[in-house]
Amino acid sequence: MTLLFDKHRLIVSPGLAPTELRETEEFGGGQSADAVLTIGLVNNMPDAALQATERQFMRLLEQAAGKTQIRLHCFSLPSVHRSQTAKWRVDEQYGDIADLPRLDIDGLIVTGAEPIAAALRDEPFWQDLVDIIDWAKDNTRSTIWSCLAAHAAVLHLDGIERHRLATKCSGVYDCATTAGHWLTKELPSPLKTPHSRLNEVRADDLTASGYQLLTQSAEAGVDIFAKQLRSQFIFFQGHPEYEALSLQREYLRDITRYLGGERDTYPAIPAGYFDIWTEKKLAGFQQRARAERKLPLSIELPGLTLRPDIATGTAAAAIFKNWLQYLTGGAATGQDEEPTA
Template sequence: MTILIDRDQAISSPALVPGAGDLAREPGGTELTIGLINNMPDPALKATERQFMKLLQAAAGPRRIRFHCFSLPSVKRSPEARWHVESEYSELTELRRHRFDGLIVTGAEPIAPELDQEPYWRDLTELIDWAKVNTRSTIWSCLAAHAAVLHLDRIERRPLPAKCHGIFDCEAVTRDPLTRAAPAPLKVSHSRLNEIAESDLVEAGYQVLTRSAKAGVDTFVRQYASRFVFFQGHPEYDALSLQREYLRDIGRYLARERDNYPHLPVSYFDASTEEKLVRFEKQARHQRHPALSNELPALNLRADIAAGSAAAALFRNWLQYLGAGTDASVLAR
């Protein structure tokens, strides 16, 4: 599937493809070809498409973007999600038949004890090796970032004592074109059970760009023929993404599909909502049943989460890098 995007094209569904004749090319604009390798779990599959498409649209400026969707065929899917991928996505073999300026690769929900035991591991490592020399830059998001550094440098992720889940203030720790004009602090969504230690990254030659005092390393990079950009967080998440994950985990707890009740996302719900959710947790521990989800209180987010502001800056700078070609010095002027 190829979707042509410009900043004036409304995006209501990933399946709606505007005709090429409907897109006005602005003077001085460039065209970029970007692929999304969407390996997110089935419930987040379509939301991830929309999030990245809207980000690219908002960041595109005068550029026109040809946006192709792919998914690793070895990622296990429900019949409904598999039908969506087969009918709306391009075959992964098409990736190697075209020139891509940039790739965005997402993680998949883990099902094996170790990353290199996942059923999609071979497909993913082949993609990593291909992207090193066949793109100008590739973004590796969350679990995909952990998998990439494991394959590239045998850097092992470390399990966290509790899930890192919420909105975290991240600070730029070095000057880089990717974070130019970004808000300070960058408020970034994180949702993970593991982390990559900054000391391991620095020792292996990676450059850390942003970090959080509470969540650790946020964004880091490494230069090959392609510039690899790694996000431990999810800057693409919209305002309700963490809420959807939290409610999903509550549902799994009530259905006895997980043992532990999920922690509240950090700096996400307002104080009144947090109080209501604490009371609901106590009730859920005593009356553990799927029907109890119908008694969840109304949820209100904090007013200062600034969803999307960090992503807008990062992706605008990333597209500028792609548009400038491989000479990153153009961006540093």
């Protein structure tokens, strides 16, 4: 598979090729693509996760594409605050979001962002997100909304409010398929999906507004859900794109923030993620950190070992394969996919 980046620059990632290559060079030996898709990635993740998010979605698209050629255009909302270094990367490597309407996008992926305000409508990027939601509804075959972007989309579309959780939902959870849908075709059930969020939208609120619940966890709640508008909207409350160490990096970041006085509460250990011996060591470190609470203590964190059965990325590969098949017209359709708005 060949993944082409819109600014004619090579991003260091497997499967990328400069856009100026001729088709016979791109696929080798005159092999042609079965289909060509144009996909947009609106990456609003915080600076520390910006490049990792690029890599995660590029890897999934590469694994899922087969002989489909993907032209990937990366964007970030200009209202998302960036450090100078991250802003330079976005300016150099990403497209101008104003150019989105001229690109004939087939599929769009919109990530979450680091929350700043208590209410979504008070976020500095709220209006930019609303504009993307309205545009995607009429101008894409399907759009994936991830985490905070999913919460923003359902709030704007149907007035569904998110609810603050008592403690952060963080870990790898068993999520069972709850409805037949082309996105969950050949998906393992239960599938293990990473979640990392402070808020949730609830099943009853979603179903009352015509959303179809696709996967759900007894512990984490709604995982993936969908709604057919003029575009097929797919929503992730979790992060199927996460790599094995993504939750570990977030957990260590939150510990450092606690020790440095940037957060009031000590982070909970991600559920179903570390092995039992690591959890015991981390519980001991937590007691010490609460007693001493000083930043240099972070260098004394114990070695960490993940559970061998977390299988991060397995479900995501199947999800994105099905999504690309839908974009090319290869997925089976049913009554649930008829436009409702």
